[in-house]
Amino acid sequence: xxxxxxxxxxxxxxxxxxxxxxxxxxxxxxxxxxxxxxxxxxxxxxxxxxxxxxxxxxxxxxxxxxxxxxxxxxxxxxxxxxxxxxxxxxxxxxxxxxxxxxxxxxxxxxxxxxxxxxxxxxxxxxxxxxxxxxxxxxxxxx
Numbered sequence: 001x002x003x004x005x006x007x008x009x010x011x012x013x014x015x016x017x018x019x020x021x022x023x024x025x026x027x028x029x030x031x032x033x034x035x036x037x038x039x040x041x042x043x044x045x046x047x048x049x050x051x052x053x054x055x056x057x058x059x060x061x062x063x064x065x066x067x068x069x070x071x072x073x074x075x076x077x078x079x080x081x082x083x084x085x086x087x088x089x090x091x092x093x094x095x096x097x098x099x100x101x102x103x104x105x106x107x108x109x110x111x112x113x114x115x116x117x118x119x120x121x122x123x124x125x126x127x128x129x130x131x132x133x134x135x136x137x138x139x140x141x142x
Contacts, residue, residue, distance in 0.1 A: 027133055032093025049138060055092045056134050059085065063127050070120060078120065079108040085127070097126045 033048070040047035062085045069077030086101035100123040107116050 027094070027096075027130060029093030029095050032091070032095075036092070052092060052134060053138050055088055055094075056131060056138060058088055059127055059131060062088075063124060063131075066120065066124065070117075075108050075113070078116075079105050082108070082123070085123075094130055097123070097130060100126055 036048050036051055037043070062081050066078060066081040066085075068074075069081060082101040082105040086098050086105060089095075089098035089101060100119065104116065104119050104123055107113065107119060
């Protein structure tokens with residue numbers, strides 16, 4: 001895993017966060033990542049990796065909560081997870097995941113449960129695929 005991160009760091013001599021940006025776009029929106037990167041010019045404070053690690057850990061926790069809520073047929077719990085994950089996904093540029101969360105949240109809010117299981121399956125799949133993409137770059141566990 002360290003070799004992968006080092007190879008990305010070699011892509012730029014000045015700002016290692018730029019290499020991380022290149023490695024993550026897609027699946028993350030390049031403009032959203034760039035906005036985050038601009039908050040830490042030169043990447044000296046490692047803001048982008050810290051934000052992505054936080055996103056990674058919170059997404060793992062939220063996907064577990066979603067599975068629990070689904071198992072208990074807890075629609076309000078499902079809506080809350082979708083709402084929380086929608087915002088954090090948008091902030092890091094996981095636009096597809098954010099949209100799936102918005103759709104799921106709206107379905108629950110409007111009590112349109114037909115098709116909700118398939119939508120939540122898709123949301124979970126997208127979330128797990130995103131975590132798999134982040135894992136080797138951030139050195140996080142799966």
